[in-house]
Amino acid sequence: MNYKFSDKFVRLKPSAIREIFKSLGTPGSISFAAGNPNPESFPVAEMKRFADEIFENEPVAALQYGITEGYGPLRELITARLKRVYNIGAPDDDLIIVTGGQQGIELSCKVMCGEGDVVLCENPSFIGALNAFRSLGAKLAGVPLDGDGINLEALEQALKDTPRAKLLYTIPTFQNPAGITTSLEKRRAVLGLAKKYDILILEDNPYGDLRFSGKDVPTYKSMDAEGRVIYCGSFSKILSSGMRIGFLCANKALIAKTVVAKQVEDVHTNCLFQMICAKYLSECDLDAHIAGIRELYRKKAGLMLDALDRFMPREVSFTRPEGGIFLWCTLPDGVPLGEFVRRAGDKNVFVVPGTAFTADPDEPSQSFRLNYSMPTDEEIVKGIKILAEIAKDMIAKA
Ligand SMILES: Cc1ncc(COP(=O)(O)O)c(C=O)c1O
Incomplete structure (x- = not known):
């Protein structure tokens, strides 16, 4: 059957993030791609x-x-x-x-x-x-x-x-x-x-x-x-x-x-x-519950920022959030984002490319999103080290 979808939907692509979810089954994979809250936040x-x-x-x-x-x-x-x-x-x-x-x-x-x-x-x-x-x-x-x-x-x-x-x-x-x-x-x-x-x-x-x-x-x-x-x-x-x-x-x-x-x-x-x-x-005391989540994310964000400061080449810039669950990294010009994301995926580390978030889906991006609410502390350090190695290698070759 050749379905004739509506004009509005024919152009819509599935969310890149939901698509990345599908490749996360591999044991040992580290996902910085999701936007999920940590399950510890569920009472x-x-x-x-x-x-x-x-x-x-x-x-x-x-x-x-x-x-x-x-x-x-x-x-x-x-x-x-x-x-x-x-x-x-x-x-x-x-x-x-x-x-x-x-x-x-x-x-x-x-x-x-x-x-x-x-x-x-x-x-x-x-x-x-x-x-x-x-x-x-x-x-x-x-x-x-x-x-x-x-x-x-x-x-x-x-x-x-x-x-x-x-x-x-x-x-x-x-x-x-x-x-x-x-x-x-x-x-x-x-x-x-x-x-x-x-x-x-x-x-x-x-x-x-x-x-x-x-x-x-x-x-x-x-x-x-x-x-x-x-x-x-x-x-x-x-x-x-x-x-x-x-x-x-x-x-x-x-x-x-x-x-x-x-x-x-x-x-x-x-x-x-x-x-x-x-x-x-x-x-219940929702404010006290939220205080616990803030503390958890404060630690995880701190750990990720610390790992980025220590391992990421200084040509890669990143935001320093004061809350929430994401930070945003930007590769220097000349380092192709698509290849970086692919190589990370090959090493079982998943990030979302900035192209998933642009108002114009054809607009290029040098950035990728990292989530710190879901990965374990060990995964944060190990995953950032892997991303940093790939970035170093690609910057050297750019
Ligand atoms: C900025 C923003 N707005 C809205 C939502 C939707 O949240 P929900 O529909 O789960 O309330 C999300 C979910 O990740 C979000 O990141």
Whole structure:
């Protein structure tokens, strides 16, 4: 059968990262490719106890259809936490529970962008979001990232050049893939540009709770006085990624439209896990749990940075994240990235090439992403040594 896929999907490639997952079965392989949280971050015993209690006491609520906006007690608990931790929540804001941040990103674009409208994004950016925008027929305009966030001159130029720009998608804190955090000054300037050119900001913040050094920077949403920011959060990196619970907080009018769009997609987010999540938030100390994850990632990031400092040739540069789960390495010009990634794979060390994260899939890259949340301490040191040997050899031959 010769299937004639829709124009939107015929161009979409499978995520390079999911593809790399398929080659990870080999014993002894070391993966810096995944974006998974460390399983130590899953509170298994509590989740089991809450699931048992729910099936004992409230089985119908867990098994029946729920409402699209989300499980009431969970919405209240998240709203309160957003206010307490991030000072987010204006009087005319509302909140919807979504099936992971991934769905929140996709729904936001779906309700705001028509075919041919443009989403501006950091370049590089999160592949799941880029593919969601592409799948909706939106056009992408990538804006380069500096060490302190999106390049402001390039952003303003893109806004001038792109009359159909509707949305700026940004991951301001511990960016995926680059591990970079946007400075407060830049956030203020970006908000000013969004106002000047009248676009919305979609602030994606799944890693914001995972700071292990430096000082918190206020979110865009907390500085938003006019309903211009859609805030997307997730429990994937702090409780469980398989649970698939995220949320959007935005002006009521935006959330009302998002509710309609979600009804079409999946009616509502999984009731049992919303109830388990609500019990966790009301009965356990999430902040203490997060403190444990931060400590784990502080150690792992430190170990990886230390190994990079010791073994990687100094022509290779890398970011020094203050939180989150990724860092971003850049090879010098003249060292072909594709060959580097292939040679690493031949030695059973897996990294994701920067080409997987570019707004324009044909744009070349000299960078690759390293994840430190999943590998063991031994794997981090051994894997970085292997990458450093390959880099040394290739630099010598370049
Ligand atoms: C930047 C970013 N946004 C959103 C997501 C989606 O997270 P989830 O759908 O699991 O909440 C991820 C997942 O890795 C991510 O890295």
